[in-house]
Amino acid sequence: MRLFGTLQLNAALAVVAFALGGACFGARTIHAQSPQLTIADKQGSRTYSKRDLLSNPRLQDISIGHDPVYRGPKTYRALPMAELLKGVTAGHDEYFQVRATDNYSASIPAPLLKPAVKPDTEAFLAIENPSGAWPAIPGKTGNAGPFYIVWQSTGAPVPRTYWVYRVAAFSVTDSPYKRFPKLGIRDALPASSPVWRGRDRFVALCMGCHRFNGDGEGESGPDLGRPMNPVEYLQLSAHKALIRNPSSVRTWPGQKMPGFDESQLSDADLDAIIAWLTYKKQSG
Ligand code: HEC
Numbered sequence: 001m002r003l004f005g006t007l008q009l010n011a012a013l014a015v016v017a018f019a020l021g022g023a024c025f026g027a028r029t030i031h032a033q034s035p036q037l038t039i040a041d042k043q044g045s046r047t048y049s050k051r052d053l054l055s056n057p058r059l060q061d062i063s064i065g066h067d068p069v070y071r072g073p074k075t076y077r078a079l080p081m082a083e084l085l086k087g088v089t090a091g092h093d094e095y096f097q098v099r100a101t102d103n104y105s106a107s108i109p110a111p112l113l114k115p116a117v118k119p120d121t122e123a124f125l126a127i128e129n130p131s132g133a134w135p136a137i138p139g140k141t142g143n144a145g146p147f148y149i150v151w152q153s154t155g156a157p158v159p160r161t162y163w164v165y166r167v168a169a170f171s172v173t174d175s176p177y178k179r180f181p182k183l184g185i186r187d188a189l190p191a192s193s194p195v196w197r198g199r200d201r202f203v204a205l206c207m208g209c210h211r212f213n214g215d216g217e218g219e220s221g222p223d224l225g226r227p228m229n230p231v232e233y234l235q236l237s238a239h240k241a242l243i244r245n246p247s248s249v250r251t252w253p254g255q256k257m258p259g260f261d262e263s264q265l266s267d268a269d270l271d272a273i274i275a276w277l278t279y280k281k282q283s284g
Pocket of ligand 1: 161202205206207208209210220221222224230242243246254255256257258260273
């Protein structure tokens with residue numbers, strides 16, 4: 001029975017691999033059971049096996065002072081994202097949509113992942129090495145592998161939402177503001193209005209999991225625009241507490257949303273996100 005199950009699974013994986021193989025450039029051996037990474041720009045896509053990535057000569061050991069997912073210092077075998085994205089065309093106002101196998105889906109500005117000049121913030125793709133399996137992520141089932149975006153920064157800290165683990169695919173897309181009309185701000189608000197900043201933080205920090213009025217790619221949290229926007233049913237103090245630390249408001253074993261402390265989201269930015277949600281509630 002068990003053997004039969006395994007054979008069925010292998011057959012299913014082979015079908016998936018075949019479908020992916022059909023979409024990639026040139027002839028490439030497909031390892032049905034090995035994890036794959038797909039990278040697409042507007043011209044086409046390319047699929048890499050873990051073995052391809054581990055044999056890249058630019059693979060290196062890197063140290064991370066504080067890994068926000070593993071909550072401490074770490075070292076990884078990793079490829080510079082700039083190397084991985086070498087042949088990929090991405091405009092400076094475009095984004096990479098990064099999709100993970102657990103339905104998380106982050107929009108990261110293209111110049112951050114593929115900078116034109118040597119940046120003070122550099123992204124790497126950490127690759128789990130067969131000789132050193134990664135531990136489970138604290139508080140979760142399973143680890144960050146096989147592919148995990150990590151950052152080295154001498155400048156401003158990179159939002160934790162850009163430390164995408166279990167990465168399956170990168171694709172070049174238009175900016176979320178172009179793709180998702182429901183994020184639109186119709187009124188001529190002054191540039192100093194916190195609504196703009198709030199929308200920007202909402203896209204960077206929240207949309208990996210939450211959609212807004214149906215727009216977005218996040219699938220792991222509820223839509224924060226419809227049927228009701230949280231500003232309609234959460235008191236301001238409870239709303240802020242929930243974003244800072246969800247379990248200070250409600251708690252249950254399957255709870256998933258991570259909290260955002262001051263190092264991730266300043267008080268002013270927290271107020272700005274709520275200003276944005278309030279604006280959208282009022283302006284429709
Ligand atoms: C990694 C995924 C993830 C991210 C990132 C995330 N959330 Fe959540 N959020 C969830 C999930 C999942 C829930 C449902 C409750 C749970 O399982 O924790 C939730 C619930 C909520 C709720 C409660 C809705 C309700 O009616 O109960 C609010 C409000 C909320 N999130 C706001 C935010 C805001 C604002 C941000 C960005 C600053 C954010 N979330 C970022 C996953 C996420």
